[in-house]
Amino acid sequence: MGELGQLDPAKLYDVLVVGGGNAALCAAIAARRDGASVLVVEGASKFYRGGNTRHTRNIRCAHDTATETLTGPYSEEELFQDLLRMTGGKTDEPLARHMIRESKEVLVWLTEQGVRYQPSLGGTLTLGRTNAFFLGGGRAMLNELYRTAERIGIDVVYDTPVTALEIDGGVFKSATALHKGVPHKLRAKNLVAAAGGFESNIEWLKEYWGEAAENFLIRGTPNNRGTVLRMLLDAGVQETGDPTQCHAVAIDARAPKYDGGIITRLDCVVFGIVVNKNAVRFYDEGEDIWPKRYAIWGRLVAQQPDQIAYIVFDASSLELFMPSLFPPITADTIEELAGKLGLDPEVLGKTVSEFNSGVRPGNFNHADLDGCRTEGVTPPKSNWARKIEKAPFYAYPVRPGITFTYLGVRVNLEARMIMNDGSPAENMFAAGEIMAGNVLTKGYAAGIGMTIGSVSGRMAGRGAAKNAHR
Template sequence: RGTAFNKGVLLKHLLDDHQVDGIGDPTQAHMVAIDARAPLYDGGICTRIDCVSLGVVVNREAVRFYDEGEDFWPKRYAIWGRLVAQQPGQIAYSIIDSKAIGRFMPPVFPGVKADSLPELAQKLGLDVDTFMQTMTAYNSACKVGNFDHTALDDCHTEGVTPAKTHWARPIDTGPFYAYAVRPGVTFTYLGLKVDDTAAVRFADQPSRNLFVAGEMMAGNVLGKGYTAGVGMSIGTAFGRIAGRNAALAAAGKDAERGAVKDEV
């Protein structure tokens, strides 16, 4: 999703060629479901498709595959890229009706629009019968209570798999909209192991003069999942510690090196 200069080259070099201690699951990542029309690099935040929790998401086979209402969107937006990556063809379609319009950050490019659900499926190139089965099963499973997108509300499904556990309302009010989404990797959770001075480690011993901050050490903080803001936070917090300790190491003042607790 970001710059073309962020492909893990330095990470791979340090892990493979210099045997720096690693940490984290390489299959876990900050991976967003982004507009399938986005450029490979530098599409920016406007390529995010943020209406998932307001509708349903189907894969290329026109079936749902995950609870779209599991939790608040800022806690879940960065898992949806991985979910889409696991689907056939690594593509999925976020489907909403006109009740969702105005309730999410609109993407730059308009979605595919149709006056009926079968027409929408046709425009997306999905099997119309399967799509309608999926939508009918979802719509009739919705138990609508008090819809509140700012709370974990009581609108949920019963008797459909996967369940939608919050914000479940029938998709029944045209016009209908769809956005094709693809996985957008921001950063993986494979990284360099650090101690509380942000020093990288070789065979479990802290380096005297090599420090790391930000995405390259995300795996120390993030196992799986994500909460909005962690990316910038680990860059800022560990960047400050790493920068100060690197400067002290360069000045030969190793004894003054600080740790996380000193910053707090």
């Protein structure tokens, strides 16, 4: 692969891909396989390349039959209905249906690029039928894509953030990128923007969340600051998506500010109760199975005082979920646990007692909606309600962990950007998180981000290559 200092500064590429994650690499590979010359510019270092892809585990795609690693079929219509439920019916339906249809090819296509899969993880995720798990996780998947890129002749440079875009009337002219402290002008016939959202830009988040954003933890790298997104919007590309919406989950409050990744996520909300700093519950912990509802908890915690909450459970649930990197806080009594958490022991004791009194008998089944519920308790718990009574007692402190934001650029069925006047851009395409808000208006389901990235990446890459050869 080329280093920027070794490149001919006068070289005109067919396609410039800005970004270095799954969407960017899928775009680059698709364009290159269609005969285009491609340069990938990644703002992060080689070690941190790939943005959020580094922390992923699986991809949710439609498929007609079971495979060696998928336990059954997952139809296009079922995936679309799942998308409607998570977004409350608000999505670009033609684009969503098109991407879901395209997703059926992606699993095989990724395999052709060297990506391998493994059987799904056990425990509470219940994703064996719907989601394909990457062998070795997201970083291994990403490494395979980079190996393929190198093998087929794609130029890649790292530590090279794009600082300016020259765009005139919906036509991309050039990009300015900083490499080793020196600005370079990069020319290409087409641009594919795949540089992620603005989740690492706390000041931008504050525009919508206020000071609460100071308490947000960023699950990915510090690099996703929305610089390219802002430049595109300022250049007249039409925006889409709600800036207050994002993929935000409850993660261990002891996680680092950046790059904690998936090992700080907590999958145990459904097995206990969640209380805020006032030691009271604030939402139904058993509303739906975890893969479809886990991403609501980041926003819920963000709306609580000081953006902090605590998952409280007992010994009967300790081994039913994948633990965090950090051990749970433990005590022999609820009151002692409250003291360790800095909560009012009397109030937490009352909260647990009232919850326990509302639990109704049922057949507990952690793998499915079991109807084990509470009655006469506000808020209710709709499934997996069991009394918290078996010592020792445990708790995890949690904060909002943002994965990516949903504000982005509008695109059409070719992944081509749409300008403010409604016309398609002549030579600008978008892929991944920077355009996810077209499909994801709110909510999330496990693996859907990788689906959007892979599919839109292929679409953008093929479209850019075709554009270059007109």
